[in-house]
Amino acid sequence: MSDxxxxxxxxxxxxxxxxxxxxxxxxxxxxxxxxxxxxxxMIGTVGAVCFWLAAASKGQVILTRRAFxxxxxxxxxxxxxxxxxxxxxxxxxxxxTNAALLQASPLVVTMGAALFLREPVGWRRWSAxxxxxxxxxxxxxxxxxxxxxAGLLTVASVIALAARDxxxxxxxxxxxTFQLTTWAxxxxxxxxxxxxxxxxxxxxxxxxxxxxxxxxxxxxxxxxGYWAVTAAMRVGEVSFVAPFRYSRLVxxxxxxxxxxxxxxxxxxIAGSTLIIGSGLYTFARERNLRRRARLQTLSKVPVTR
Numbered sequence: 001m002s003d004x005x006x007x008x009x010x011x012x013x014x015x016x017x018x019x020x021x022x023x024x025x026x027x028x029x030x031x032x033x034x035x036x037x038x039x040x041x042m043i044g045t046v047g048a049v050c051f052w053l054a055a056a057s058k059g060q061v062i063l064t065r066r067a068f069x070x071x072x073x074x075x076x077x078x079x080x081x082x083x084x085x086x087x088x089x090x091x092x093x094x095x096x097t098n099a100a101l102l103q104a105s106p107l108v109v110t111m112g113a114a115l116f117l118r119e120p121v122g123w124r125r126w127s128a129x130x131x132x133x134x135x136x137x138x139x140x141x142x143x144x145x146x147x148x149x150a151g152l153l154t155v156a157s158v159i160a161l162a163a164r165d166x167x168x169x170x171x172x173x174x175x176x177t178f179q180l181t182t183w184a185x186x187x188x189x190x191x192x193x194x195x196x197x198x199x200x201x202x203x204x205x206x207x208x209x210x211x212x213x214x215x216x217x218x219x220x221x222x223x224x225g226y227w228a229v230t231a232a233m234r235v236g237e238v239s240f241v242a243p244f245r246y247s248r249l250v251x252x253x254x255x256x257x258x259x260x261x262x263x264x265x266x267x268x269i270a271g272s273t274l275i276i277g278s279g280l281y282t283f284a285r286e287r288n289l290r291r292r293a294r295l296q297t298l299s300k301v302p303v304t305r
Contacts, residue, residue, distance in 0.1 A: 009236020012228045013244040019225030021251035024095055025259060026218035031091035033211055035201040039218075040087055040192030046219055048185035055178035062182050066175065072183065075167040079184040080191035082160035085153045088195065092150035096264045099252035100139050100272040101154040106245070106279045107132040108162035110286075116166060125285055128278040135274030138267055177230055243283045246276045 030039045052062055066072060089098055107129045114121035140151045168180070196203070207215070232241050249272060256262040264272075 006236045006240045009232045009241045010244050012232035012235065013241050014247055016225045016228030016232060017245060017248035018251045019221045019228060021099070021248055021255055023218050023221040023225060024090060024099065024252060025255045026214045026221065027087055028090045028095050028098075028260075030211060030214045030218060031087050033214075034204060034207070035196060035199060036087045036091050037084075037192045037194070037196030037199060037201060038203055039215070040083055040188050040195060041203075042192075042215060043219055043222065044083075044185050044188030044192060047223065048182055048189070050223060051178055051182040051185055055176065055182050058176060058178060060176035060179045062179060066172075067179075067183050069171075071167050071170040072175070072180075075164050075171070075180070076183050076187040078160045078164035078167060080187035082157045082164060083188045084191040084195050085157035085160060089150055089153035089157060093148050093154070094262045095256040095260055096249075096253045096262050097139060097148070097151060097268060098154050099249045099256075100264075100268055100275065101136060101151060102158060103246055103249055103272065103275045103279065104132055104136050104155075105158045105161050105165075106242070107275070107282060108158055109165050110282055112162050112166045113169075117169065122285075125282050128281045128285070132275050132278035135271040135278065138271030138274065140271075141267055181226060240287075243280055246279065249276070 027039065027043075055062055067076070086098075110121060110125060111129050113119040114126075136155065140155075141147050171180075232244075253262075253264055256264075
């Protein structure tokens with residue numbers, strides 16, 4: 001992997017995080033003005049059609065039994081559940097708070113890999129996970145006047161996203177990216193219908209004209225963000241590129257300040273610092289362990305003459 005590849009991948013990752021931050025802004029405004037469930041149904045339907053066409057152009061079959069294999073089905077269910085929880089949280093709590101809590105996702109993935117996939121995680125990374133969760137508590141501030149119970153929806157969404165990522169690791173490598181993405185967007189549709197049923201909402205057949213820019217913006221930025229993050233992970237070294245995911249919080253705070261008038265307080269900043277710091281340490285530790293394992297493997301290769 002060359003330095004130019006990593007540089008290009010890091011720029012793609014930064015672009016994808018900026019796109020996702022804009023998507024969150026558009027989704028928040030849409031889910032506040034309209035029923036969140038209907039927003040999910042509309043985004044899921046159009047997104048599924050777009051990625052289905054992309055999959056067809058590459059010969060990737062969508063309507064196949066493989067979509068109902070245990071790992072694929074678990075991934076789709078987790079995707080739908082995460083979307084339901086996330087968009088509901090977006091409609092209830094500040095965008096910057098939501099983005100800060102979302103940064104705990106890599107820590108939850110590391111913990112899940114240790115507990116369910118038996119991946120080795122030493123005491124240093126377990127300590128980092130603990131520090132990250134302390135950061136989550138600082139952002140949430142349970143037991144204080146600043147506590148927002150809706151923030152627990154974001155935490156639950158992070159857990160569902162981690163389960164989605166872990167189930168992805170268990171899937172056959174020959175399943176295409178566009179297949180996975182199409183199945184994910186399809187799963188958002190029943191999640192939106194379920195959310196509408198929970199809220200007792202009925203579909204609005206005539207969308208106000210002033211809501212279409214946010215709906216279209218959410219769709220386009222989501223598609224661009226997903227394409228860019230996928231390209232970044234394929235072009236660059238994962239351990240080098242992944243830490244750039246935390247830039248999403250920076251973009252989200254800037255957008256929340258400019259367009260929503262939010263002002264993050266000292267508790268959110270302190271908690272976010274702990275979450276991101278522990279996540280960066282975890283990434284660095286994993287990278288060092290992989291490098292050490294690679295060197296040990298190379299040292300055992302016999303020299304041929």
